[in-house]
Amino acid sequence: MPAAGSPPAQRSAGRTAPLPDDAPHLLIVDDDRRIRELLRKYLSDNGFRVTAAEHAAQARERMEGLAFDLIVLDVMMPGESGITFAKSLRTTSDVPILMLTARTEADDRIEGLEAGVDDYLPKPFEPRELLLRIQTILRRTQSRPQAARSVEFGELEFDVERGALARNGQPVRLTTREIELMKLFCRAVGRALPREELTGGDDTISDRAVDVQINRLRRKIEPDPREPRYLRTIRGAGYMFVPD
Incomplete structure (x- = not known):
């Protein structure tokens, strides 16, 4: 993410109209409150419904009552890591996962992909790149045959x-x-x-x-x-x- 106070790249004008009910719903899971709020505002401004959680346990609570189109998941969190959460989630759900991490070694990226995540974005990153990656994942996954409800x-x-x-x-x-x-x-x-x-x-x-x-x-x-x-x-x- 950009340093505090720096404007996100290509941020859209603030929205005044409510988002449509069929707008993609994203779950942001990150223990850093500043990043959660930056992503919530930026992604909301760009047409997404956004719900946030600060750790894996809270993410599970959110998922009990809501359906999400994609999860943006941090690797390094207190308690259960993003990798462990992704592995657990893959036993019950095929919801797309975009993983965020400050770890950039190839082995770490491979570990995330082996856990079942769809894409991997190292920190720091440009919000515009995050937006493009989310849009790419959603286009790809929404073209798949949907599992029966x-x-x-x-x-x-x-x-x-x-x-x-x-x-x-x-x-x-x-x-x-x-x-x-x-x-x-x-x-x-x-x-x-x-x-x-x-x-x-x-x-x-x-x-x-x-x-x-x-x-x-x-x-x-x-x-x-x-x-x-x-x-x-x-x-x-x-x-x-x-x-x-």
Whole structure:
């Protein structure tokens, strides 16, 4: 970012009219209050709805109630780092991530990309470059086929955005881990997911633990858990979700 007091490059005139409801919604996650406020104003002036969070835990709270088109994420934050947050987020969401960092070594950039981020911008940066990168990511990701917001199978319907399961309109309680699994399966319908992918990169979760979690989930979604219809075992490949 520019030094304090220096004007952002090519800042647009201040907006007086409210942004349209369909304007892209960005989540800024950075522990530096000054950067959060600069980015909030600059990106708002350039046509984006902007919500801010100062750390990963607060970002998760924001994401529980709001849907975002892109996350601008700082690497170095107190508590959970941006890299760890991105890895965790990628187990349940494909929302685009643009990572900001003061670390410029190639290994650090590679680590961010391996975590699943879409782009990487080192600090200090020009706001205009940030804006162009955001616009490029949104053009690219919005051209992708959109994942279904809900998936129906038998008497059940799973709302992917809310992580809510219902049977004939009545809620079915899922644990946090079961919600994560359902989101993974709904984003990969008809594709076998290996156990290591279902752990979300957590080395502390064993293959046996994944099998136990799948069996518990089957008890909630299968007419007969002993003969799975929707959540099938694919020998040598993992598990596959096959809705009606």
